[in-house]
Every structure is written in C-alpha cells, then in structure tokens.
Amino acid sequence: MSLTNATPLEVARAARIGSRQLAVLSTQERNAALAAIHDALAQGKDEVLAANAKDLESANKAAEGGTLSASLVKRLDLGKLGKYEDMLQGILDVKELEDPINKTTARTLLDDDLTLSRITCPIGVLLIIFEARPEVIANISALAIKSGNAAILKGGRESSNSFAAIASIISKALASTAVPSDCLQLVQTHNVIADLLKQDTYIDLCIPRGGNKLVRYVKDTTTIPVLGHADGICCTYLCADYPADKATKIIIDAKTSYPAGCNSTEQLLVDTAALTTTLPTVAQALLQKGVSLRCDPASFTGLKANLDQHSANLLQEAGASDFDTEFLDYTLAIKTVPSLTDAITHINTHSSHHTDAILTLDSAAANAFLSAIDSSSVYWNTSTRMADGQRYGFGTEVGISTNKIHSRGPVGLEGLTIYKWVLVGDAQVSAEYGAGGRKWKHEVLADEGFARSEEEREVLRKFRAGKQ
C-alpha cells in the first residue's frame, strides 16, 4: 500500500495497472499477502495506537469545542478493549474464506471442441470513500486483496494519523509479497474526492461508506457505478394474528438494539385489528425503553385509550414527513393499515428498499408480502436488524446495497467480483452457423474446477515481471 499525494489521475491510472497484475495472482499469493498484513499489524500495534492517540487527542478537543460529536470520538478509538484484536482477526477470517475468483459458474458446449465457460474474476479498481473508523482500512484492504481488486482509499480526516500508521505498515508488509504496491493506495491529499470521482476511465466501482450526505453526494456526482445505500428506512408490519410477546421481542430489537444502524426499523405498520390488542403491549415496551412514538390519527386514538395515563401522555402525533424519515434514533413512526395490500403499497412507496419485515402466523399473507415487497431483504417473523453480512454468513461485508443491479443487501466478497466469458475453440467461425450451415449444440456441461498449469503460472509470472 502506498500513501500518496499523487494527482487523482495518477493514482487511478497506477491502480488500474496494478489491478491487472493482482488479478492474475494465485489464491496462495493473495492469501500470503493477507497473512503478511496481519503479522505486520500485530507487530506494529504500539505504533498504530500511538498514532491513534494523536487522532483521539485532536478529536477530544474538537468535541469539547462542540465541532465533533462524542459518538464519533468513540468510533475513532482503536485502543478500546478487543478492538485491535478484532481488526486483526477480521483479516484472518477473510483469508480463510473461499477464493471468490477463478470459479467456473457455467459451462456450455456450443459445438464439438467449442466450449463456453463463465469464470468469476475481480471487478478491477475500487474507490472506497469512508468516514472515521480507522479499522476500516484494514478490513477493506483484506477484502480487496482477497477478491483480486485494486483499491483506492480515501478516509475521513479525523483518523488521518491512524490511517497513515496502518497504511505505512501494510505498505512495508506488502513489499515482500506478490501484490504490487499500487494495488492499495491511501490518498492523503485534501479535497480530492470530486476529482477521484471523475476517473471513470480507470475506476470501476465506488463504495461510499458513511452517512446519507456523503452517499448522496457520491451518487449525484459520478458516472462510476456506486454500490451502497443512502437511507435505511426499514419497516415492520404487525398483523393482528401475531402473538404480543413475540411481536414485542422483535420490535424492541428492531428499534432499540442499535438505533443508529441502517437496519433499524423506523416505521411500524399496524393492522387496524391490532390497534387495541397487540399494539398497546408493544407500545408500552417501546415507551419504557425511551422510544418516542409518532402515531398516525388511528393509532394515536387507539393507544390513547389503551395505555396507562403516563404512557399515553408520551405519545406524539406523526407529521407527514415522519413516514419518509430515517430517524437513526429512539423514534418510531406508527401507521395504521387496513389491509395487507395497503401495507405492501406503503412500504414499496416509503421504505428505502433496504429491509422490511412482516409479523404474522398466516403463511399465505407472509409469502405474498415476501414476494410483493421490492426490497433488498424481506423478512418474516424476525427483526430487520438481522440485515448484516456477518449474520448472513458472509464473514464480513463491504456495505449494504439498495441498488437494483449487481449486488443487493449485505455485500460480501461475491459482490466484489464479476465474470468473463471464456470461449475455447478450434478455428470454428461465426459464418459456418445458421441457415443451411452447422447447428449449435448448446449442451449444458457440468462445472469443472479451474486449475492453472505450472507452465501457465510461469507465463503469468513473466507477464507480471514485465510490467512491475
């Protein structure tokens, strides 16, 4: 990894060249680089924590001066018990994952001695723009190398000392591996994001990891494809038949286990029939946890009559914008819906297509909901907070996508790959086929493992040597 003050054009071009070398490294070579990064960061812990302490000092001053939030300061701290070790373990976890590239995912015999294969490969060059957490740089570096992608990293300035220390250690560690140093570049120049976003000739995918404002800015500014989500407006739909105890358990988790998370529920839709039965139990539990309930007229009236006086006084009337707002806080909008159809229509219109859930014992209603809701993740009888790469079994995630193409929901290594079509023949040509000519066989073949011969590896080594 290089720490660079080069221009965005130079950075992007160098990453592109490096990416072609990285793309042809073997699984073993990429895993060896991950092991080297892990070991170097383990040895360099004191150095990194000393740099992190500087960032923390500046951040604490800024927090005292009121220009930085206390929760952001907390996110900067790499010295917190277990955090550094988690970062190190994360690199080893990624190393242990199955190699996502060079997998044959389809094979077709087009004709005798003419075989088409679809083989997974890296996307190319990633641009990762992220905010304060210093450990992200290690996570992203591991994911990029494992998936064979070059990555340009641009982090928030609050962690600049920590980033520089980590990047410098990674850089030294990579020098002894097969990974070209230009494959990972930490951009240290200020005010270059706009220019980086213009490098669509060299950068293939941009992943902004940060708040709504950053993501919207990136999406509106660049013609590079963007993977991620701006909003996490998740809805939970409570049907009248669902038991109050389970409903309470799920909704409390969905709203209060981490209100700042993008997968927290922001809107509760309630069957009219549940207004005076299940909802009061759920609402009481939410109010006890300190959640503000912003109720539409029907739920407001229903709850007013069915809560104790103190709780009823805490209810608020929802404004129109409350059903298009990501609160990221102990606030929940409640809307009454007369039917499943209304719930589906409301969610497809007002949710951010991130994660939406139905709570019901009726399997026909549930399956209709799962089918009709147009969101990345759709749940039946569980909490929207489940939307997470680690929980889904991906080991780790680069983010959660609400895009409609490529990769949707939590994005793991697979989302950092694409495929190429490989066609191997023996001088067959297009004009031989069609009217009166040869016929296509189009026979689906079993997938075959992809293995490189030692000769091929030698040729690839020469290719890399020629270009480094």
Next chain:
Amino acid sequence: MSLTNATPLEVARAARIGSRQLAVLSTQERNAALAAIHDALAQGKDEVLAANAKDLESANKAAEGGTLSASLVKRLDLGKLGKYEDMLQGILDVKELEDPINKTTARTLLDDDLTLSRITCPIGVLLIIFEARPEVIANISALAIKSGNAAILKGGRESSNSFAAIASIISKALASTAVPSDCLQLVQTHNVIADLLKQDTYIDLCIPRGGNKLVRYVKDTTTIPVLGHADGICCTYLCADYPADKATKIIIDAKTSYPAGCNSTEQLLVDTAALTTTLPTVAQALLQKGVSLRCDPASFTGLKANLDQHSANLLQEAGASDFDTEFLDYTLAIKTVPSLTDAITHINTHSSHHTDAILTLDSAAANAFLSAIDSSSVYWNTSTRMADGQRYGFGTEVGISTNKIHSRGPVGLEGLTIYKWVLVGDAQVSAEYGAGGRKWKHEVLADEGFARSEEEREVLRKFRAGKQ
C-alpha cells in the same frame, strides 16, 4: 402496452406501479401474455406492414435526399422475406425459455428455524432507448414480460408508424391478460429522452441500443445505471505458432462476416516472428476481400517484402488514432508485438473490453491470455464474431455489456434479474447472538424449488386487484 404522450414523470411513475403487479404474476400468466402478443401480431401482419410501408416511403425519400443512409433504410424494412416470421418466432422462443425469476439460488440455515434464501426477482422498470429496427419493440416486450420487468420504450422516429402499429396491437392483446397495460409503454412524444433519463426514482436500468453517440450521451447524462457498450474495439492476437489456414479462416470471419457488428475485429496484433510467415497469407486474403490494412512500421515493412507487388501497393501506414478506433468497416489496424506481455498490455489499454482473441497452439500462453485480458469475452482460437446471445445459447439478448458490474458480455434474461434476500424466522432477534449469546449455524442448505400455494396466489390476486 400503452402508446403514451404523458410526461416522462407520469410515464415512469405508472411503469413503477405496474411493475409491482407484474413482478408477482405466475410463470403461466406471463407466458400467456407472450402467447397473446404472438397471436395478435400474427393476425395483424397486414396492418403492421402497411404502417411499415409508410415509414419506408419516408425513409426512401430521405435517402434520396441524402439525409438517411441506405443501410438504415434496409434495417427498417419488416417486409423482407422471413423477417416478420422471425420476429414472431422470437416471441415464442422467449416464452419457451426457463422462467428466470423466483429461482432460489442459495439457502443458508442461520439458526434453528431461521432460514435465509436468495431468490431471483425482476429488476423493476427498464428504459429502452433504441434506434430504427421496428422488430426490436416486439423482442424487448417479450423479454421484459418474461423477466417480470416493466419497460418504457422510446424508439427512433424513422420507424414511428411501424412502432405505433405494433404497440397498438400489443396493447389490445395485453388487455385480455394479467399484465397491467402500464407495464409496457411506448413513448411517442418527441425530445423527451433527457427528461426520461432524469426519472431515477422510478427507473432502475437504462438500456440504450444504438450507435456510440447515443450510448455515450445516455451514459454521460443519467444517474440511472446503464447497461450496454459504447464501442466494440475487438482485437485478435496472432501467435507465430498458429497454422496459416486456420488463422486466415478466423481472421476473415472476424473482420469481414459483418464489419458493422460490434464484435468484429478492428485490430490484429501479430507476433514479430509471424510477420513474414503467417501474416502475408492472412493479409493476402484480407486484401482480396477488400479490407484496408493499416499497418504499423514493422508489419508494413514485413508485408511490403512478402506480398505480391499489387497487394503490397494496397497497404496503408497506420496513424496513432487507428489503434483507438472502431472502424465498423472493411478496415483493419495491424500492430506488431514482440511478446505475449506486450499483446496483453496493448489490449488492456486499447480494446474496449468487449471481446478479444488469441490464436495459438500453446496452451500455457493461451490460458495466461484468457486470465490476464480484462474483457467481457476472451477467446482462444475462434472468431470475435462469436460474441452474441443467440450463439451463447441465451435464446436472445438485450445487448452486449462492457460494464464491469452486474452483467457482462451478451446479456440475456438473466441480466434483467436481480435477487432479494428472504429471511424466515420464529421471533429470533439480533441481540440474542454474539458474545456470550447464541451462535450462528451458517449451514449451507440444498436449493429448494420455489412454489406458491394456492392461498398465497389468492392473496396476490387480491393485492393486484386492489391496485389496478
């Protein structure tokens, strides 16, 4: 299908609402709509051809006046022997393809009674901008309905009478089916492309089918993801060991079978060692077919000395821009490369990442090439003209993508789908897991067919009825 003069915003919003109804139709319902379209277009042939004759008349006048090319006029003609029947057969072919949506592509047991499934689904709303060929409207309609996507179609004005006739017949045919009419809309208003490209709230994917200028305009103008390719600069790399007869056969096909095709070879890279051996044979055949050869200095000198006098006089010296040009004509740029590494580097820098081929008997070199070339399709010993959805066995294609994400190379029905994550539980919540709590099982399960119960279908029918 409706023929509409509504505003782009109204068109896009209606398509979005329609798309949610279409997404939950059964395979049978979507196939029945394709059968209805097929039958209606078969019956309405005279009506369509009469409208097409009007377009042809205007086009011929424009061609005489020099404002339209003769080849474009040819592409307008639906009355050409077999063309209308091919269009009809195309609809039936799409109907017979496997349903691309509602397929379970992965299943994981996260914990007891907590199962995660990845299920394919439509993308949503497609915007298809296309040029003159009138049959495209029928092809695209079939692909959109089959994949459960709504489509907004905006065609070139040269075919406006044909488009209107086809659209009107499709519209009447769909009225008796379960497909809502707003799912297919033919926009007839002029000068609305810029405004359509702004509807990123409602449109999920844009597919421009036309020349480089149209595609570049679309890519530069919209924040909607764009699928397609602007250029088709394909390269063929001829190694010295490859037999001259096979090389000639492949390169003649790659250059001359359809020079206007995006998959035609525009650049021939030649091993230094082949300059005076194989290349003269290949060059002689190309010159006989009327291909202009634009040679770099080494190939120019090599060929000059090894062709007969007449042929040698036809050689041209390549200019710098010839190695970044899509000729779409009987023109081929020839470049000498001293090594495989140089060939790979040249192609990764100058090709448009569409389709590139190596001709060699050396499997190590070939596999290194296939691995190192960063293009949608990479070939060994066959013609770049093979890059085509029908040839790949997709039945049909919506275009060829040089994108690095989502879908690459010829794009069939699969490229019009995405997936959603469906999680079914029994009141498990996120806070139960992790440090000291429950452990994730993350057990990979066999894929299970996706089947809807009659009850679920009934609920979905009600949902659709409520919204239509």
